[in-house]
Amino acid sequence: MTPEPRPASRVLVVDRLDRLLLFDGIVPNRARTRLWCPPGGALRSDETFEEAALRELAEETGIRGVALGPCVWRREHVFEMFGRWCSADERYFLVRVGAAEIDGSGREAVEADLILGHRWWTAAEIAASPETFVPRRLGELFPPLLRGEIPPLPIAVGV
Numbered sequence: 188m189t190p191e192p193r194p195a196s197r198v199l200v201v202d203r204l205d206r207l208l209l210f211d212g213i214v215p216n217r218a219r220t221r222l223w224c225p226p227g228g229a230l231r232s233d234e235t236f237e238e239a240a241l242r243e244l245a246e247e248t249g250i251r252g253v254a255l256g257p258c259v260w261r262r263e264h265v266f267e268m269f270g271r272w273c274s275a276d277e278r279y280f281l282v283r284v285g286a287a288e289i290d291g292s293g294r295e296a297v298e299a300d301l302i303l304g305h306r307w308w309t310a311a312e313i314a315a316s317p318e319t320f321v322p323r324r325l326g327e328l329f330p331p332l333l334r335g336e337i338p339p340l341p342i343a344v345g346v
Contacts, residue, residue, distance in 0.1 A: 197227030249290025
């Protein structure tokens with residue numbers, strides 16, 4: 188069976204203390220598997236990656252009115268979600284915020300069921316943690332962004 192294409196946008200939200208916002212979530216179809224991932228989700232049929240990034244950011248965090256930064260990473264993988272196989276093409280956008288209170292009241296029902304909480308992580312905490320992150324190499328990939336090393340084209344980050 189051919190996986191269904193699932194283009195998606197994710198947002199790397201970095202606060203003034205250089206911490207990254209990540210959600211603690213459950214992997215669909217694997218209720219005991221948890222991971223930490225940036226806000227984001229699938230594009231609607233009429234959206235660009237940039238539009239989806241801003242919409243998902245607003246829905247999942249309540250953060251609005253921010254300037255969307257560059258697309259810095261790209262992640263492609265195949266996964267199962269709710270009994271369907273999907274071929275993901277995810278784009279990761281950088282967003283800088285001052286202080287931000289997270290408001291998840293705009294989340295869709297399925298997001299509310301899968302997101303258990305959130306946390307602001309430093310690069311050192313990510314690198315030292317035994318937790319599972321999306322993308323898996325987050326501890327290696329995040330510090331260059333903090334140093335202002337923005338790739339001219341999105342970097343393929345693997346799974």
